Amino acid sequence: MSTVAAAESKAAAASPRHQQLIVTVFGLYAREHGGVLPVAGLVRLLGDLGVEGAGVRSAVSRLKKRGVLESVKLGNAAAYRLGPGLEEVFSEGDERIFSPRRARPEDPWLLAAFSVPESQRALRHQIRAAFTRLGFGAVSPGLWIAPASLEREARRRLARAGAAGYVEFFRAEYADDGEGSGMRGRVAEWWDLEALDATYAEFVEGQREVRERWEGAPPPSSAEDDAAAFTDYVSLLTHWRRLPYLDPGLPAEYLPGNWQGLVAQRLFAELHAKLAGPARRHAEKVLAG
CATH class of the missing domain: 3.30.70.240 (Alpha-Beta Plaits)
Structure with missing residues (x-):
């Protein structure tokens, strides 16, 4: 990962832009509705994330210019849908984001x-x-x-x-060193492991309050709990979803000790397991309303 990419990742981790939150919400909840979300429902969901209506409209306008969203009608209601071909792109991203694979040294x-x-x-x-x-x-x-x-x-x-x-x-396959030390050196040359490790560490630190809030807590059961889970989960996923694309799943044996990517992956998996279901309940309730 380049230093520029690391800087962009750091900025995104500090404060997700409204556009990023909207893309996360569409990726999570629109495809089960034919790729379409009503404007009113989207505004309410983004309101739960602290984004005012004017901010939603401004962000949507920029996404429409980029071809990410299109205006459509859902019955008599105004709605937005994903641009052409993007449902396929989102579906391809699911495996990378939710089930990242880490290669083994013997893999090609x-x-x-x-x-x-x-x-x-x-x-x-x-x-x-x-x-x-x-x-x-x-x-x-x-x-x-x-x-x-x-x-x-x-x-x-x-x-x-x-x-x-x-x-x-x-x-x-790498043929110069059967013990693997040579490949470890090459991996460190071809990827900026220090910057990538720092990006993972920022994610872990940035989710510290969310982890502490839900660690050991009983599963969300009330509407208020579901709303809190939605807020934390969309923020979590917005911060996380870029990281599996910066890290292609390099073998752990070629990475520095105490690699923060492994820590971050475990943290995301734990919070995803706890928050995804309650967050979806809240989103579906808002969209139905």
Whole structure:
């Protein structure tokens, strides 16, 4: 992960933008409603997150300009739905966000090599951006690497960008050091592990109050508890959902000791198990109302 990406992640962790919260809410609750949420319901849900109606409308306007949301009618009510193709993107993201996989040292690596004519420099930037967003490490400007489990996801991302024909994929194993110490050094070169570890540590610290609030507490049972769970869960997921894309699931054996990514993953899994159900009950009640 680059230093710039780490700085962006730190800023997002400090205070999620209204647009980020709206995307989280749509990702969680819109697909069961055909990708559509009524404007009134969205405003009420964002109100529970401390966003005023004017802030919701402003954020939605920016998301519409980006093609993330579209205005539609739900019966006689105004509503928004996800832009074309985004339900597929959200569905693909579910596995990465909720069930991130960590590779083992014996698993193969995926090498992605590409060459783009100078006349198509914008496409070259698109390809590099796609690999960065998927968590690939850069061996050289035209050669990128990640655990082989990311191949299908990478192919889909490149196909959507119209760049699949410029990239060749290879499955490989590291042959220079059977003990693994050589690969540990290469991993530290190809990924900014220090910045990534710091980003995970910020997530853990940022969720400290949420963890303390729910740790050892009985499962939420009242409407008030469900509303509190909704607020904490949407914030939790908004902070978390970028992290599995910065970390491609590098083998733990190649990572520094006391790697905060493992701590963060356990924390998210525990809070997700406790809060997701009550949060959904609250959201569905608000949307039905």
